[in-house]
């Protein structure tokens with residue numbers, strides 16, 4: 001790594017959001033309730049499409065690195081109870097739900113395959129009662145190769161699921177021990193082969209870099225093994241170490257975490273391997289085969305990003321169900337209760353289980369559009385930013401550092417700037433500067 005890059009890392013390795021939304025969730029308000037969300041849903045009109053997300057929170061064991069909202073249990077009857085409440089949520093929202101076609105469905109978690117075949121079918125059939133699912137819908141779920149059976153995959157395929165996203169993280173035994181996730185190469189390979197045999201049209205694999213004990217060599221070995229399998233897409237996340245926010249992360253040995261310099265080296269190693277294997281980068285942390293529709297969408301500037309990740313689907317309204325799930329409907333965000341007991345209690349009282357939300361102002365919407373353009377297309381029309389004079393001034397040092405090129409037409413992120421994309425987006429985040437000028441503690445490091 002050059003001295004110049006090392007100095008840049010020292011300068012820019014601060015804490016900041018990942019921008020799956022703007023404003024980010026810490027800035028939403030509990031003053032937002034069922035009434036606001038219900039009025040929004042009932043006011044929708046025109047020619048729109050829907051994306052549906054369902055959160056299944058259960059996992060048998062906790063992976064220490066994971067910041068998802070999960071419930072650790074081996075009591076399978078918990079899932080029966082949860083399904084009962086999911087159905088109640090659907091029935092309470094039912095009269096207010098819009099009738100637009102559903103073009104995207106995603107089950108995340110947690111571990112969606114914690115559900116038995118019967119439970120998965122029961123819930124899917126219930127959803128079908130409330131929504132009209134387009135025959136060409138992308139229907140996907142997150143899959144844990146350690147606990148998923150061939151029977152479950154057959155059931156999912158029969159229900160219409162056509163995409164999977166598989167958690168891999170790292171194969172090195174020392175890393176696995178430190179993150180408390182023991183997953184053999186054989187388990188991953190087997191689940192992958194089943195998905196191929198069952199003709200899932202897209203298989204994504206998730207990795208995390210910046211985990212304890214990762215080295216360049218072990219990482220290189222991991223990635224070479226994975227690209228040889230030829231998954232369609234690769235998600236390559238930067239580990240977010242926030243033990244003050246995610247209690248299990250206190251079990252991660254901090255002394256073994258790679259520093260910013262090694263993290264950039266891991267990132268560079270991955271870039272070289274993916275490039276050689278003909279995977280192209282998309283936005284912040286995703287890669288796809290050069291023939292994948294995400295790449296075509298990136299090139300055609302039609303790529304979009306929502307809470308479920310990058311998608312080629314045209315702008316749709318995201319309705320979310322289950323504990324902690326987040327709906328994103330035009331100019332509002334609405335989040336369900338994060339704790340299972342609160343979620344159940346609201347539903348027992350026949351209330352929508354909304355914990356908090358946010359109405360986006362005109363300024364929020366402009367900044368969200370700028371941040372999403374940068375995250376998806378690595379450029380933004382200069383005209384869109386023209387009213388933000390202070391932010392344009394703040395970008396100047398980043399131009400000097402080689403992250404950006406600014407012309408009268410557009411602001412474009414360079415190859416180097418891709419590493420610092422979150423820092424670039426932070427310039428447009430009005431809530432950070434409103435806070436303290438200092439970096440908020442709740443976020444992970446940007447590099």
Ligand code: SF4
Pocket residue numbers: 058059061062063066067068070109110111144167181
């Ligand atoms: S990484 Fe997946 S399996 Fe592990 S705790 Fe998080 S959601 Fe559960």
